[in-house]
Amino acid sequence: xxxxxxxxxxxxxxxxxxxxxxxxxxxxxxxxxxxxxxxxxxxxxxxxxxxxxxxxxxxxxxxxxxxxxxxxxxxxxxxxxxxxxxxxxxxxxxxxxxxxxxxxxxxxxxxxxxxxxxxxxxxxxxxxxxxxxxxxxxxxxxxxxxxxxxxxxxxxxxxxxxxxxxxxxxxxxxxxxxxxxxxxxxxxxxxxxxxxxxxxxxxxxxxxxxxxxxxxxxxxxxxxxxxxxxxxxxxxxxxxxxxxxxxxxxxxxxxxxxxxxxxxxxxxxxxxxxxxxxxxxxxxxxxxxxxxxxxxxxxxxxxxxxx
Numbered sequence: 001x002x003x004x005x006x007x008x009x010x011x012x013x014x015x016x017x018x019x020x021x022x023x024x025x026x027x028x029x030x031x032x033x034x035x036x037x038x039x040x041x042x043x044x045x046x047x048x049x050x051x052x053x054x055x056x057x058x059x060x061x062x063x064x065x066x067x068x069x070x071x072x073x074x075x076x077x078x079x080x081x082x083x084x085x086x087x088x089x090x091x092x093x094x095x096x097x098x099x100x101x102x103x104x105x106x107x108x109x110x111x112x113x114x115x116x117x118x119x120x121x122x123x124x125x126x127x128x129x130x131x132x133x134x135x136x137x138x139x140x141x142x143x144x145x146x147x148x149x150x151x152x153x154x155x156x157x158x159x160x161x162x163x164x165x166x167x168x169x170x171x172x173x174x175x176x177x178x179x180x181x182x183x184x185x186x187x188x189x190x191x192x193x194x195x196x197x198x199x200x201x202x203x204x205x206x207x208x209x210x211x212x213x214x215x216x217x218x219x220x221x222x223x224x225x226x227x228x229x230x231x232x233x234x235x236x237x238x239x240x241x242x243x244x245x246x247x248x249x250x251x252x253x254x255x256x257x258x259x260x261x262x263x264x265x266x267x268x269x270x271x272x273x274x275x276x277x278x279x280x281x282x283x284x285x286x287x288x289x290x291x292x293x294x295x296x297x298x299x300x301x302x303x304x305x306x307x
Contacts, residue, residue, distance in 0.1 A: 017205075019073075019075070020074060021104050023074040025101065029093065029231075032050075033091065038052065038092075040052075054069055061089070068087070071087070084101060087101070096195075096234050097233055100199055103202035103203050104205075118141065118144065118265070120146050124147070132151065132287065134271045134273065135149065135151045136152060137156075142170070144168050152271075154286040155251070170197060173190050182244060182245070196236075197214065198228075202233075214228065236255075236257070238256050238257065253273055255271055256272075257270070
């Protein structure tokens, strides 16, 4: 049993308390480790807490139990980068998790207000319009969908008909039933969205729009509450996205995403199908159907077509 009680954090509903975020992130990462994962002996005794005890984690990181306990209680203002590196190694953190821990423990002062409107450069919009082979989407902080090309509308829906605040992956995935049908592995897509929001929260704990979004989704979606409480973070930059499109059926698309060189808070996500595959043919059909495909992507019935 841990010597130190868990800290009690009671922030206002929807608020992102940096101390609580640091505390819960460390606690959940520690809870997922087993003795055999880190090479410690298991003497078969009953353990009242999941995962490693604080003293075991402190031993692995080479810090005192008291020091680690204060950090896990959210007191990370004066922690050094070397200590954070040691704790990250002890917790077996991924690169994304390590970066998230650093943001939580040693937040940087932002030169620009976190709630500012995100701008899209004109040439970037032009570039999206020229990308005709597959969907291309520019995503900003808080999972906001900032810009997209015609194929993205054909595959994912006509976001132009939505109010600007609704053009947001988190709201689409958790609050619109048609997106549960669109994503074959909806749970994985939901995990990816929440993980990105967690990373945004670590980088921008004082963003009022992010706090409001988390609060809204926590009230409206039990699935969001469950995934948010897991404190998982990952930076997904590539993979396979499997979709069930209302017009063309199954689509297997390869995702490749890139942070913009001049604004790392904006990500260009591109999707393409393997040449010669059924999915490539399906994309070709969607491109030829134009606005009919776009309407189908939002759940609206396709307009009548003349031959």
